[in-house]
Amino acid sequence: MIVKRAELSFFERLYLPTLLGGLKVTARHFFRKKVTMQYPEQKWTVPPNYRGAPYLVKDQVGRTKCVSCQLCEFVCPPKAIRITPPGPAGGSDSGNVEKGPLEFDINMLRCIFCGFCQEVCPEEAIFLMNDYSLTGTSRQEMIYDKDKLLALGGVHQDRIQKWKRKAQEALHQGVAP
Ligand code: SF4
Ligand code: SF4
Secondary structure, eight states, rough: OEEEEOOOHHHHTTTTHHHHHHHHHHHHHHTSSOOOOTTTSSSOOOOOTTOOOEEEOOOOTTBBOOOOOOHHHHOTTTTEEEEOOOOOOOTTTTTOOOOOOOOEEEEEEOOOOOOOHHHOOTTTTTOOSSOOOOOSTTTTGGGGGHHHHHHHHOOOOOOOOOHHHHHHHHTTTTTOO
């Protein structure tokens, strides 16, 4: 079966109405409010509860809040977190309380920004922040180590106050904290 091609009318063969129609659309958009964002110089302002990249935080006196309990490593669905605990010697800078991680890596190529690590953390040591644009020139560069995570996370007020509690207990027992 041969389908007969419809003949163009004289008006359609002029192409002028189609051309003018296209120009009309262009002109309409030309005078509209600009929506093009000059990325990466300009970035979206994300809402306060936005779930971006997870970073480690320090408390108000600069201590690493993470105690390397490894709950986040266990719960992370794509296994993006790798923690090396400090071992039996532990961290020595704050007595028995300190058990900061020896190593703490997050593979940002694997992370799906689900927020499970933040929810499960008993120490409020890891938070999903506003970063949604992570770039690197190699896979290795996208594995953020402890120092980088702490630098990006910054300082958060320690609402748990475990240090204070320990210090108070030690005072009650007459032992130096
Ligand atoms: S946000 Fe989710 S995927 Fe990313 S490190 Fe945390 S638990 Fe893993
Ligand atoms: S970030 Fe939180 S959950 Fe993960 S190891 Fe440290 S203290 Fe545990």
